[in-house]
Amino acid sequence: MLGSAAIVAVIGLAAVTAARVQRRSVEGTADLGEARLYAQSAVDMGLYLISSNANWRSAYPSGVWQQDVSLGAGKYTLEGVDPADGDLADSPTDPLVLTATGVKGAARHKTAVTLLADPQGYTCLETALHAGLNLVFNGATVTGNQTISSNALVTASLATINANVEAVGTITGGQYNGTNTPGVAPRTMPAADAFDYYLSNGTAISFAGIPKSQGTTTIEHVVFSPARNPYGGTTNAEGIYVINCASQTLRIREVRIVGTLVLLEPGGGSVIEQSVNWEAAVANYPALMVRGSVDIQITDNPLSESSGNVSYNPAGTPYQGDEDDDFADTYPSLITGLVYLSGSCNTNNAVTVDGAMVVGGVLTATGTLNLTYRTTFLDDPPPGFLAAIAMRVSHGTWKQVVN
Missing domain, CATH: 3.30.700 (Glycoprotein, Type 4 Pilin)
Known part of the structure; x- marks a missing residue:
């Protein structure tokens, strides 16, 4: 022990x-x-x-x-x-x-x-309509479910504005049925490189290959889509088609477009008019990109196949799931998606944009302008519109x- x-x-x-x-x-x-x-x-x-x-x-x-x-x-x-x-x-x-x-x-x-x-x-995508310079409403009726904005002034004459309006400068004239907010901070906008992706990935269409009507190069009675290119035959999987106008006048009317049409340097008098049914092929891509200025003067008359003897929903380009080769269908006349112009734009007749519209210069509206805002482009910015x-x-x- x-x-x-x-x-x-x-x-x-x-x-x-x-x-x-x-x-x-x-x-x-x-x-x-x-x-x-x-x-x-x-x-x-x-x-x-x-x-x-x-x-x-x-x-x-x-x-x-x-x-x-x-x-x-x-x-x-x-x-x-x-x-x-x-x-x-x-x-x-x-x-x-x-x-x-x-x-x-x-x-x-x-x-x-x-x-x-x-x-x-970019914060310009937060509103239904934004102009880098002035918004001018002359005898226009403008209706929007979201704010419209300007990085400069908003002026109206004999016009009715059914939307909230904001501007960096003053807001004057007209009848405003929403709130007016002058003196706001400028909204951020796309830079010059906004077009780069579309130029790199788009299919070029020769301006000379587009027929003329009454002396003016005119796109009409045709269908653009990832499956169809009416000029040249080469298609684009994302539906991006690029036309270098080289300061020549281009007219677009009576067409159905499922894609992103990119217009470079259109000349004076270039216009989108009459009836169009237009949407991007890629959900968050722009429907229209313009490096320069174009007027948009479409009407609310339906796009009719019978008036042009053309099927606007041919094989490979269905409309709401349907495709056929008859000439009996009609389509609402509007642009669905993001519309961007680096220059200025005059709207007239009965223009409907379901998405967002951004104009780098002055937007002058007469007639009716209907704007239905979509958050798609803010929530998931397309190439060229990504701020950070x-x-x-x-x-x-x-x-x-x-x-």
């Missing part, structure tokens, strides 16, 4: 050992807490790197962004990876997974979170990584 002295010694040794274990446990817990804080700091650094550098996707390729960076009494490593295809630079809307490792002593904590792209369109892309933490994706 152990003597009393030996027993006391054993008890003392056990007490010392227990104290050491407890101290190490406390220290280990503290170190683990600090390691967790270092990992969180690394994620915060990743968010800062993204927000402070518009070119972060190319500056920080998929992989390790920062390694063994000293912080406090420890260090951290930060990785950024594209979980979609491993290439952060190939798309501005690819997601990002940030993985951060914090280290303090023997303690190590690793955490990860997913960030999703939040595309933000913010990266947002995806709710519920924070997790501790064990490896």
